[in-house]
Amino acid sequence: MRSRLLTTVLSLLVLVLAGLGVPLAATVAGAEQQRLFLDRLTDVTRFASLAQRPIIDDQPSVIERELRRYDEVYRIAVAITDRDGVVVARSRPGLELTDRKVIDRVGLALAGRHSEPGDLMLPWHDEPLVLAAPVLADGEVRGAALIISPTASARGRVVVWWGALLLGSLLALGAGILFALPVVRWILKPVQRLDEATGKMVTALIMGRPVEPVGGNGGPPELRRLTHSFEQMAAAVGDVLAAQRAFVADASHQLRNPLTALRLRLGNLEGHVDAEAEVHHEAAIEETDRLNRLLDELLVMARAEASSLDPVPIDVDDIITERLQAWSAVADSRHVELVQTGETDLVAMLTPRGLEGILDALLDNALKFTHDGTVVEVAARRIDNRVEVSVRDEGPGLRPKELERATDRFWRSPSHQNVPGSGLGLAIVTRIVARVDGNVRLELPKGGGLKVVVTMPLAPPERSIR
Structure with missing residues (x-):
């Protein structure tokens, strides 16, 4: 943005300099042309006066000596x-009227008219200045005096003036x-x-930290007001998210005790319920178990969002091995084989216990949906x-259009409604990796x-586990 704004300012400055410099350059050229024109007009008028008597006396050669002396001095x-x-008298031999411009000027003089300055004299125009004046005797035109003057010196002065204007424009531009x-x-x-504050705000909100103030009082008043409004907005968003996380954590924690008590009471009723109500009794127990699992996942989600711990280097291979051993009993009960493949000695950056939470959520999903007697590969x-950790099952999978929604909170595929779960597993994984600018695919x-x-990001060499 700085370059675009600076380019705009400089473009306007160049336009202003051009708007002032071009007319001034034309004025300088016109002034030099006018000075040369008046000087040569005086000379040609003088020669027209000197030629009156020689032409009347039919002795024009008398004036040739004056013409040659003038030509020798001024060229x-x-x-x-x-x-x-x-031509009856000339300053140099062989001077004849052959050029169309010269003939036209002589014709105007013989008609009793004086020459005009003509077009603007520019440095690249090397045509000579041609002026003619009528030779009058008793009010009658008897001939014409003609001057063919080079313009190199005048054009040189124009170049000098233009160079000075260009230098002044460059200095003004600088x-x-x-x-x-x-x-x-x-x-x-x-x-x-x-x-910068926007990027820090996003990071702070993800990490569950207070949003740092923008700071600084410089800049235009409008931008200072915008900065103040931004700080108020960031503080309000931080407070709302903190309140939301606190509510989820507190509500989940507070609901665990009554649910646990309810589960115990329902368990105590086992054997004391009529046969007709036994089905409803079992359904109530299943619902309380499902609510307990849901509360556990909500607490995990709240901890994942509210954690303020900085990322640390973690040994990916060791943690995968540990979690596969922990889930082996569940896998054996379904005759599912847990397989660990890929590279070893990988060290990634993640929050403490973050990879354990990720693998627990992914292995839980994989073992719930994969078919008996299949393989789950980690x-x-x-x-x-970057470090990529993948978990693949051999279950029914999802439809292509459902992949984008699978990481939403509480979302579950319509075809998996009969499988126990709350739809928070992938959402928890997404929140954990988002804290280190990772992603889930x-x-x-x-x-x-x-x-x-x-x-996840790969740990730099200086942060590797020793």
Whole structure:
């Protein structure tokens, strides 16, 4: 944004300089042309006066000595013509009226008219200045005096003036840049602080930390007010999220005691319920068990969102081995084989106990949905500076259009409603990896089933586990 704003300011400055410089350059060129024109007009008028008597006396050669002396000193060709346009006296041999411009100027003089300045003289126009004046005797045109003057010296002065104008414009442009840089920096400094604060706010909200104030009082008043409004908004969002997390955690914790008491009372009624009500009794017990699982997952979700612990290096291979051993009893009961593949000696950055929570949620889902006698594969590999941990089952999987919604809270596929669960497992995994800028990706591998890929940052060498 700084470059775009600076470009806009400099473009306006260039337009202003061009709007002032171009007319001034044209004025300088016109002034030099006018000065040269008046100077040469004086000379040609003088020669027209000197030629009156020689032409009347029919002795035009008398004036040639004056013409040659003038030509030798100023290198300007001069000629005198009669009323028919024939050259009768000249400053240099071979001077004839052959050029169309010269002939036209002589024609105007023989008609009793003086020459005009003509088009604007520019440095790249090397045409000579041609002026003619009528030779009058007793009010009658008897001939014409002609001057063919080079314009190199006048054009040189125009170039010098234009160079000075260009230099002045460049100096003004440089001064404008030196002035614009601090102004643009002053204007954009609050915007830069807001941009940095936005990134910090997102990180703080994800990590469950207080949002840092933007700080700084510089910049235009409008941006200072925007900064103040942003700080108020960030504080309000932080308070709302903190209240939401606290409510979820408190409500989940407080509901556990009455649910536990209810479960005990329902258990104590076992054997004391009529046969007709036994079905409802078992359904009530199942519902209390489901509510207990739901509360447990809500507490895990609340801890995952409210944790303020910084990421630490974790040994991916050891934790995968540990969690597979912990879930082996559940897998054996369903004749499911747990397989660990991929690379070893990988160290990732994650919050403490974060990978354990991720694997517990993914293995729980995999063992619930995979078919009996199949394989659940847990793989780890390194891709660039990231670590990928995947869990694949051989269950019914999901429909392609359901993959995007699978990580939403409490969402469950319509085809899996008969399987126990709350729909919070993948949401918990997503929240855990989001704290380290990781991501969760769901895939439908060939052969069926579902593959959940979790990506985490690789630990830098200096943070590796020793």
